[in-house]
Amino acid sequence: MFLKEYINDVLKAAKSLLTGMKVTGYYFTHRKEIITEQYPDNRATLQLAERFRGEVVMPHDENNQHACTGCSACEIACPNGTIKIINKFDIQPDGKKKKAIDTFVYHLELCTMCGLCVEACPTSAIKMANTFEHSVFNRNQLTKRLNQPGSKIREGVE
Amino acid sequence: MFSLEGITKAIDTWLNAHFNSTVVLLAECVLVGVAAIALFAVLGLGLVWMERKVAAVMQIRLGPNRLGPKGIFQTSADTLKLIMKEGLTPDGADKFLFNLAPFIVMIVAMLVLAPISFAKNFQIWDINIGVLYVSAVSSLSVIGILMAGWSSNNKYSLLGAMRSGAQIVSYELSAGLAIISIVVLTGSLSINDIIQSQQNGWWIFKGHIPAIISFIIFIIAVTAETNRAPFDLAEAESELTAGFHTEYSGMKFALFFLAEYINIFIVCSIGATLFFGGWMPLHIGNWEAFNHIMDFIPSSIWFFGKTIFLIFLIMWFRWTFPRLRVDQLLNLEWKYLLPISLFNLLLMTVVAIMGWHF
Amino acid sequence: MxxxxxxxxxxxxxxxxxxxxxxxxxxxRGSTNPQKGQAYECGIPSEGTPWNQFNVGYYLFALIFLIFDVELVFMYPWAVVVKKVGMMALVEIIIFLFILFMGFLYAHKKGALKWM
Amino acid sequence: MTNEELKSTLGELIPSATFEEGGEWVNLYVPLEEWKPVALQLRNHPSLQLDYLFCLTCVDWKTHFTIVYHLSSTAVRHNIVVKVKVDRNNPTIETVSDIWRTAEFHEREVYDLFGVTFLHHPDLRRLIMPDDWKGWPLRKDYEDPVNMIKL
Amino acid sequence: MIEEVGTTTEGDLVINVGPQHPATHGVLHLVITLNGETIKKVEPHLGYIHRSIEKMCESLTYRQFIYVTSRMDYLSAHINNHACALCVEKGLQVEVPQRAQYIRVIMDELTRIASHELWWGAMAMDLGAFTPFFHAFRERETINTIMEETCGARLTMNYMVPGGVMFDLHPDFQKKVKAFIQQYTSKINEYDELVTGNIIFQNRMKGIGYVTKEDAISYGCTGPVARGSGVASDIRKIAPYDVYDKVEFDEVLETGGDSFARYLVRVKEMQQSIRIIEQLIDNIPEGDFQAKTKAVLKLPKGEFYQRVETARGELGVYIISEGGTTPYRIKFRSPGFSNLSILDHMVRGHKIGDLVAAMGTLDLVIPDIDR
CATH class of the missing domain: 1.20.5 (Single alpha-helices involved in coiled-coils or other helix-helix interfaces)
Structure with a gap:
């Protein structure tokens, strides 16, 4: 019957709308469900994933030594030309010349954080750090020198 | 007792004691105007903040929380931003109508305030055809919207304005019928009389099922009339970017935005007046003690509390439901709401004549 | 007042x-820029004017609304006196609404309420 | 059908086709002038039913282009690859957009990026590049000093 | 009315939707011809985010080009990378260790859920309901956090390398995935209550954007769009890769052909993904996560085609190698591209509001179409 169907339609519609309102009503009355992160305020407690790829860094040990041999594997592996290695030749005590890095240039502004350079590095000299607040006012500041001034290659790394 | 009525009385006596009648009238006019503007500003800022908070919590977010306690000054900052924006007029627009439209919308919103009773004996003008006046004047705002949409020289605006034209006039009918069904019970069009008739209980409780159906129809219809989601087709942002106010910027946009919230307040206050007794405290039949306790709560709090509850209801709708399509919207009105409300009116008439209501 | x-x-x-x-x-202090005055159409220069004739289905709704709204206005005075007049008012309004409803059904049958 | 069966069926159907070895699917070259009728047959042949064109592309071999059609059957689940050699200086080929509607967009893309003209295509315009773009970007000899960055 | 559809006459309204429009989720530009509010024609204009990835890949080595494909369909970046890695492995004929295969499949399915979650929220938002968007993001963020912990990034992971995966799983991975499954199953009812069962939503979706089975095949529709019309097109079933032939799951098929059918396919697909993950998560075998490959990869001369099922449908990677370290020509057959071509056919004669609803169910990702 037409009238019965009509009333049924109205009731069904009303029921479906009320179930929807029940869900939002539940969240309105349950504030503990809120999942907002108060980002700049919670810096102290912020848990960042250890593996998060934020930028390429070169770890130096306490003697200001790193493990980069200047083999340019990372430079070749990089799809964007982010890394530029400038080599120099150190005169060793025994008079032999040895290749070493002069400057490890890293263009953060070109980097897509793909991690291929870290994969390619044979001596694990570079790694991805989980820092992420990179914004600066001048773009030039994003071009970084990764090896610290006066740093040397660690003994025994070939 | 401290009440809005007392304050107005005091001001009136003080003015009459010190000045002659013309000056008193002028001064009172200025006072009323300033009070109305202040009410608008406070309502606009408060309701926008409320909307954002309600939306946020339903969406498991925090919402504005930076400026002031609980972000209460966020909307003031937003207004300041809008004032600092340049008000653009598109090249091809009909400049006169384009600039006139926000004024129309605003004036209409102002005019509807006149018969609303904010508290006991606190009313700008107790018109004896109060509810008729409200429904007549509030439907004028569609002219402002049509003007805005047509004069913008923008296709989205035009479509949005056309939609809202059809929508507002359609839902006007069921809103009117819902109002009439209460008028049948009270036998008066004056808002004051309607409130007085709810001395021993609100109509939503006294009027049996027909009153509840009326209320549901009323709340649906006014949601549609104020262009609120799920009936916000005039400004459906995923279809028409911003609908009729696409081309408006800066303060002119702010006026439309404000008018939307003022209109919500007005229709909700009408709803509160008709179905929940306006400023009338919650009275239950002959429970004298209970009624007496309820009387201690100031009438303005009753009024604003009920109105804000209804506003919350409308916000709840908005943050739950998807939007209707334009033909479904008109179907809902013409196939469902209108026949039901006509039938409901007859039912209500029977209830009123037989005296079945409490 | x-x-x-x-x-x-x-x-x-x-x-x-x-x-x-x-x-x-x-x-x-606004700046001048010829592109600022263009109508917004998602970043693409607008083609043609919106002020030409196009098919609006809203027209019929406006007409039907007009009829209903006039009837609605007649009902306000009726509603005020229902309680005083009593049963007679109910009979009258049933006749009134019946005629109105017939008109509504006619419009519905003719497809006027169908969205184009 | 297995690849062997497909090969024999196709060999009977299109005598002028040459097969290419290797690859997981049957690869065949079809002469340019026969392509349109062959395409129709491929879709309509009762034991082939290749109704699903899942990839259409072009390869610039510097001497010529090959248009590559990857076809599949939604009913019997076998795939073949059809290649058509096109002249590089004046690349034209019949459209298949009336046989597989999806080709309409794919052909526009190939036209846009390689400059292959598809005859009788309903709406052959640039799809991705701006309408006033000069040159065909995916050709091997394409040079754009402004937008191409050499690292 | 219907006869007029398709022809442009005087007095029609031509409206641009996009490239800067809230409904197009990116920079898709549609030129719509309207009669009143009825759509006569929809014409997509592409290319606003065209980066010529195919040309770029011609100058990148086989290890390098994989990362670029994350930028195509960024919502199923993982599955794109998977396709490329599989295609390179096919050329190199490398056997991928079991552990890596399991990890890849679990990651794929997590990506699929995340992608569908985003679609679900965005779809509801297209129809004007904002709340589901945030609710969907709650689950999606959980997945992203799991991803971040293991892969090191939230969206463009570049976790796949030819021969396996880049690193081993994070120790907490299994525990967190199980917690996610629990969270997901406890919230799935709300999804239905909030959106699927809603009468307004159903009225907006049912009977809109109807696509017949024949049309779906002819227009080359893939993924949930094809399956909504009853075309079995799941590559995971047709040509299983990695461990998909070892897990039990159903290919979700709906025969409705309208927007609601496509909606249901995606919602049910999420549950199938959960089912796959549940089967694999406890059985990840021990062993290598990466096969030994040379530092510089060289594919033999030949052509390699690999199909995978991304969240949007069939992605084909077509590599033509001349024997060098870089591909001679590479073609990505993107699912969105074929799905977009049916849009015009789908929405003719509907309203503007239906365009938004129908477009939402296509689940378009614009960089995937433009490449």
């Missing part, structure tokens, strides 16, 4: 809107 309140409220409305717009005008 009486009818003067309407004038006061209208003036308040004008003052409020004009005040906001004038303050904004005074504060803001």
């Amino acid at each position: 009486g009818a003067i309140s309407l004038i006061v409220l209208a003036c308040a409305g004008i003052a409020f809107s004009a005040g906001g717009i004038i303050v904004a005008k005074l504060l803001v």
Whole structure:
């Protein structure tokens, strides 16, 4: 019957709308469900994933030594030309010349954080750090020198 | 007792004691105007903040929380931003109508305030055809919207304005019928009389099922009339970017935005007046003690509390439901709401004549 | 306050809107740029004018609304006196609504309420 | 059908086709002038039913282009690859957009990026590049000094 | 009315939707011809985010080009990378260790859920309901956090390398995935209550954007769009890769052909993904996560085609190698591209609001179409 169907339609519609309102009503009355992160305020407690790829860094040990041999594997592996290695030749005590890095240039502004350079590095000299607040006012500041001034290659790394 | 009525009385006596009648009238006019503007500003800022908070919590977010306690000054900052924006007029627009439209919308919103009773004996003008006046004047705002949409020289605006034209006039009918069904019970069009008739209980409780159906129809219809989601087709942002106010910027946009919230307040206050007794405290039949306790709560709090509850209801709708399509919207009105409300009116008439209501 | 309140409220409305717009005008120094005046159409220059004839299905709804709204206005005075008149009012309104409803059904049958 | 069966069926159907070895699917070259009728047959042949064109592309071999059609059957689940050699200086080929509607967009893309003209295509315009773009970007000899960055 | 559809006459309204429009989720530009509010024609204009990835890949080595494909369909970046890695492995004929295969499949399915979650929220938002968007993001963020912990990034992971995966799983991975499954199953009812069962939503979706089975095949529709019309097109079933032939799951098929059918396919697909993950998560075998490959990869001369099922449908990677370290020509057959071509056919004669609803169910990702 037409009238019965009509009333049924109205009731069904009303029921479906009320179930929807029940869900939002539940969240309105349950504030503990809120999942907002108060980002700049919670810096102290912020848990960042250890593996998060934020930028390429070169770890130096306490003697200001790193493990980069200047083999340019990372430079070749990089799809964007982010890394530029400038080599120099150190005169060793025994008079032999040895290749070493002069400057490890890293263009953060070109980097897509793909991690291929870290994969390619044979001596694990570079790694991805989980820092992420990179914004600066001048773009030039994003071009970084990764090896610290006066740093040397660690003994025994070939 | 401290009440809005007392304050107005005091001001009136003080003015009459010190000045002659013309000056008193002028001064009172200025006072009323300033009070109305202040009410608008406070309502606009408060309701926008409320909307954002309600939306946020339903969406498991925090919402504005930076400026002031609980972000209460966020909307003031937003207004300041809008004032600092340049008000653009598109090249091809009909400049006169384009600039006139926000004024129309605003004036209409102002005019509807006149018969609303904010508290006991606190009313700008107790018109004896109060509810008729409200429904007549509030439907004028569609002219402002049509003007805005047509004069913008923008296709989205035009479509949005056309939609809202059809929508507002359609839902006007069921809103009117819902109002009439209460008028049948009270036998008066004056808002004051309607409130007085709810001395021993609100109509939503006294009027049996027909009153509840009326209320549901009323709340649906006014949601549609104020262009609120799920009936916000005039400004459906995923279809028409911003609908009729696409081309408006800066303060002119702010006026439309404000008018939307003022209109919500007005229709909700009408709803509160008709179905929940306006400023009338919650009275239950002959429970004298209970009624007496309820009387201690100031009438303005009753009024604003009920109105804000209804506003919350409308916000709840908005943050739950998807939007209707334009033909479904008109179907809902013409196939469902209108026949039901006509039938409901007859039912209500029977209830009123037989005296079945409490 | 009486009818003067309407004038006061209208003036308040004008003052409020004009005040906001004038303050904004005074504060803001706009820049000129020929592209600023273009109508917004998602970043693409608008093609043609919206002010030409196009098919609006809203027209019929406006007409039907007009009929219903006039009838609605007649019902206000009726509603006020229902309780006093009693049963007779019910009979009258049933006849009235019946005619109205027939018109509505006719429009519905003719497809006027179907969206084009 | 297995690849062997497909090969024999196709060999009977299109005598002028040459097969290419290797690859997981049957690869065949079809002469340019026969392509349109062959395409129709491929879709309509009762034991082939290749109704699903899942990839259409072009390869610039510097001497010529090959248009590559990857076809599949939604009913019997076998795939073949059809290649058509096109002249590089004046690349034209019949459209298949009336046989597989999806080709309409794919052909526009190939036209846009390689400059292959598809005859009788309903709406052959640039799809991705701006309408006033000069040159065909995916050709091997394409040079754009402004937008191409050499690292 | 219907006869007029498709022809442009005087007095029609031509409206641009996009490239800067809230409904197009990116920079898709549609030129719509309207009669009143009825759509006569929809014409997509592409290319606003065209980066010529195919040309770029011609100058990148086989290890390098994989990362670029994350930028195509960024919502199923993982599955794109998977396709490329599989295609390179096919050329190199490398056997991928079991552990890596399991990890890849679990990651794929997590990506699929995340992608569908985003679609679900965005779809509801297209129809004007904002709340589901945030609710969907709650689950999606959980997945992203799991991803971040293991892969090191939230969206463009570049976790796949030819021969396996880049690193081993994070120790907490299994525990967190199980917690996610629990969270997901406890919230799935709300999804239905909030959106699927809603009468307004159903009225907006049912009977809109109807696509017949024949049309779906002819227009080359893939993924949930094809399956909504009853075309079995799941590559995971047709040509299983990695461990998909070892897990039990159903290919979700709906025969409705309208927007609601496509909606249901995606919602049910999320549950199938959960089912796959549940089967694999406890059985990840021990062993290598990466096969030994040379530092510089060289594919033999030949052509390699690999199909995978991304969240949007069939992605084909077509590599033509001349024997060098870089591909001679590479073609990505993107699912969105074929799905977009049916849009015009789908929405003719509907309203503007239906365009938004129908477009939402296509689940378009614009960089995937433009490449």
